[in-house]
Amino acid sequence: MKRLYSLILLTFFGFVSAQQYPYYQQYAKYKMDIDVDAPNFTYQGKQTLTYTNNSPDELKVVYFHLYWNAFKAGSMMDQRVQSQGINGDSRLQQNGISRLASIPKEEEGAQNIKWIKQNGKTLKFEIQETIMKVQLAEPIKPNSSTTFTMIWDAVVPKQIRRAGRNNREGVDMTMTQWYPKIAEYDYDGWHAFDYIGREFHAPFADFDINIKIDKDYVIGAGGTLLNQNDVKGYSQSANVKTDANGKATWKWQAKNLLDFAWAADKDFSVETFTVLDGPQIYYVYQKSEKTKFWEESKPLITKYFQIMNATFGRYAYPSYSFVQGGDGGMEYGMTTMILGEAKTLEGLVGLMVHEGNHSWFQQMLATNESTKPWLDEGFTSYAETLVMHQLFPPAEPVANPFVGTINSYTKFVKTGKEEPASWLADHHDDGRAYSVASYTKGELYLVQLGYIVGEQTLSLIMKEYFNQWKMKHPTDRDFLHIAQKISGMDLKWFNNYWINTTKTIDYAVKNVEYGDGATTVTLVNKGGVPMPVDFSVLTKDKKVVNYQIPVNMTREWKKKDIYGNFTTLNYWPWTQKEYKFTIPFTKAEISALGIDFSQRMADVNPADNIVEVR
Template sequence: MKQSFSGAVLLLLLLAGASLHAQPDRWQQRVKYTMDVQMNVQTNRLNGQQKLEYFNNSPDTLYKVFYHLYWNAFQPNSMMDVRSRELGKTVLPNGRQDWDGRVRDRISRLQPDEIGYQKVISLKRDGRPQEYKVVGTILEVMLDKPVLPNSKTVFDMDFEAQVPVQVRRSGRQNAEGVDFSMSQWYPKMCEYDYEGWHPTFYVAREFYGVWGDYDVKITIDKRYVLGGTGYLQNPEQIGYGYEAPGATVKRPAGNTLTWHFVAPNVHDFMWAADPDYKHITQQVDGFTAHFLYLENETTRETWPQFAKMVPRAYAWIRDHYGPYPYKQYSFIQGGDGGMEYPMGTLIMGNGKLSGLYGLAMHEWMHTWYQMMLGTNESLYPWMDEGFTTFAEDNVVYHTIDSLKGRNPHAGSYNGYFILVKAGLEEPMSTHADYFDTNAGYSLSSYAKGAVFLEQLGYVIGAQNRDKGLLRYYWEWRFKHPNVNDFMRVMEKESGLQLDWYRMFFVNTTRHIDYGIDSLYEQNGKAVARLHRIGGMPMPIDLVLTTTNGKKVMHYIPLSSMFGEKPQEDSSMERVTHAWWHWTHPTYEVELNVPLSEVSSLEIDPSYRMADIDRDNNVMRTE
């Protein structure tokens, strides 16, 4: 479907303008890429010409710039190769090696015609050749003249690349037979923000990029069908399902086609290609969803069914996490599991419908928590993966009727408890590449990160959290927020102080463990003595069930909150007690009934508090 570049930009400006009054004032660098690429499907190599307009909107003078050369990671003895093999030497408590099963030692065994590389042939800035050097996956450019604050400069680059045999995310001939998964395929400017440059080596993990506009032409064998980021500008020449209904496709003579895409306000550009892609579309509220997959006995049924599920999913996503601002999104079979990119994702697609749907919803939710909000994933992987996992579980739960009655976040809590029990936990503030184990990184980022959000609902009230997530979207999209920015949104929404929650749960590995120490009668009323056993303080929901079946919520705020969460269950009487200071290990609760009328007491019956030992959370009387 053709979408004009100016029209897409206007849409984004209108959407941004609607909430401009709420946008924090943080400067952002800006880029504009114009690329012309020639892909040789016989040699698996490409040649490209790149014009990069770079807008230094910072108050700083830049004396050098950095580019990512991601595919250089797919060479024997690269940082990614050595890191993977070293982690593989670690034996986990379950007896398994700590491999990333997709990488293992595969890079070390790549032959010269199987490796990946990106080579810079020439680089000019404003027409002048520049001095540069390559250090693994980073290109460092020593500028002949500095880039002044609030100024623009233009870099022109010729480059060539070899597509690696698929190992991780990008590459050729993946496990499901897709010819080309083209992510991290071009020299990409590193991000410069209020913390300085981020020339992060590609070792395994996450990404960070500069928002801008892309104008990309890809010339390739005309048998190939492409999908990816951006709006196709010449569908009448391309066809393959992109042409308007009833339109006549007039492909130019010759053996190649040039696909012309534009993408406004994105921080990366991905594409995939295969001559056997089946391409179908689904109209969703305000945009077109594209689906490209290899048709077989399984996918012939699952992918069209999946396409029909997307409108219902989006209706729930829009209401809870904010609207999708672009005019298309592409779900593409490719890559090595699932990986998110602007306006599209690469996902494995040969499995059952339930698995395909869950994987696709996870990758699509990255559009909100990485493509639009764009935290630095290397520094805050849990703010991307954890928030995405939380949202994915909610979307799947609320759009698959057979899941009703289950706890959508039980898997994340179980993952966190496994992490703690295995002794692999490190603070979530650990840089993504610096975790001691792959297992520790994954469980911390995905599971504990999701627990962070669900448990936050326990602290401030689920309704406050959900309103805060929408507020976070509108205030911080396209702004690269950090953890402090997120916490301030939640503090403003709830009216509570939350620095303690961030400090304990993000920056330390202290655990939550509360218990009911004893139950006795004093002056004719039952008194429960609670004990904080773990190192992390929390507010407490204590539910009393009387012998006649009545339930009463005894709520004990934490003094560090300087307030109370709103009552969440209107069907239950709530009694709010004096604040519990984190310095005090015990607390006595007067229950307002005689001991003889107490049937049971339970700390956190909602199971939202990540208490590592719930055996002492319940006390029942004889």
């Protein structure tokens, strides 16, 4: 009886425990005063941070990111680059040698914390390179707020990765990851990842920032500029207000962002236009022959925002700024830093589209880039391919916009260097393997999903994902829950194969037997990933007849697809290597038959998928 009573208690409290942790997200409010010494590439910072703990946990310690501390010889980032050599990020090394190792002492990045207080009480803290661990004077109880004040100074590092001084196009300062930023806390605890050069995660926050800088500078940023008439560049009637030292103060405000980023240069021009039923767009860049495509890109960027709003969900913020700076392209709240000198209009727009897409798949749908980079970079790349296909239609028709991505994936798989997409962003051993796992396989995750459930159903899934999780922190489990609910299918097997393994899809037509009134086809699964199979027949009179062979694990079958009507055959058990079926066509009636005429399935050996009948 005692054991039974204990079991009942355990069951009851286990149920209560499982129920007492509904979704929550932390929130922060930053107020900063920044005084920039532009000639010396340094600044003084003062910050008041109000942090709200919406979790059910009492917090006794907090963590801050100090990203710029990575930009020096001997840092963890430097060590990682040196250990990877030519297999690492090409922007961080030259001929396999770390660029960080040769940073001059005076150009090393630094964020020097003078002191930090909690509700007026001085706190003890420990700097662990790019992470600051802070012991609290008083715990932050659930559903309560606390206020941190902090003073620090910083050295703008030599521009190597995203942030820094004097980038290769001559932009003076790219100010990204530039302030002490509180880490994210959620059900999985503190996300205090060392900065090794890749991705980020943060709580949503409001920003109220005053930047004091030499009056000749123009700033581009992600946010709303409150005093356009007091500074250079944004207003024809501006009367630049300066202090006794010749500095102007820029007053910026932004709400519900993950980050605030800005860039400053004396030669910046500011141009603006409005997207119909969309945001105000700002271009902040150095006008020259090398940046001539910026002007031509404006109608395309207008169309881009309209496509994204209609396809995935409405952009939530009042404006978006494309700012010249950085080392390629990197997304932040309401802005992106991009290299502005493009060889082609398509190249510039492609960069703008990819980084802009992160406003959906990382900013509004704020997934954890550090742990699930594929959920961010991959979904962003999927949207990029869709949009660019509409903005720059191919000269010759293709089966679908993703053929190139599939070809790139299958080519890399054959190198034997593939690594699972489930790995943490900074922990991939090969830079190209990281890119394929995060960008390519993440993009193909949605392509394969569309193949499994049907493109119309995938569209409904993407819209519902946005509607349910915008301005929150979804995970892949949240996405999968929506995909299964809308499709009615079990998709856990697919998610596991595609993300957690490097197994591949490889189907083939093994045998075709032509009879008097019918043809019998034998297919074989030569790969490690089971999939449903779309099989088609091209008749002599140019008609396409489609069949669907479900894989049994989905439990429900695809009902429709944009690639034509189909007849559903008996399911193919995933344990069964071969599958035989008969179709009512004679050899004389068939021009070709085979697997996946749409070329969406990421089959690593597609050459044996089609049989031409002569």
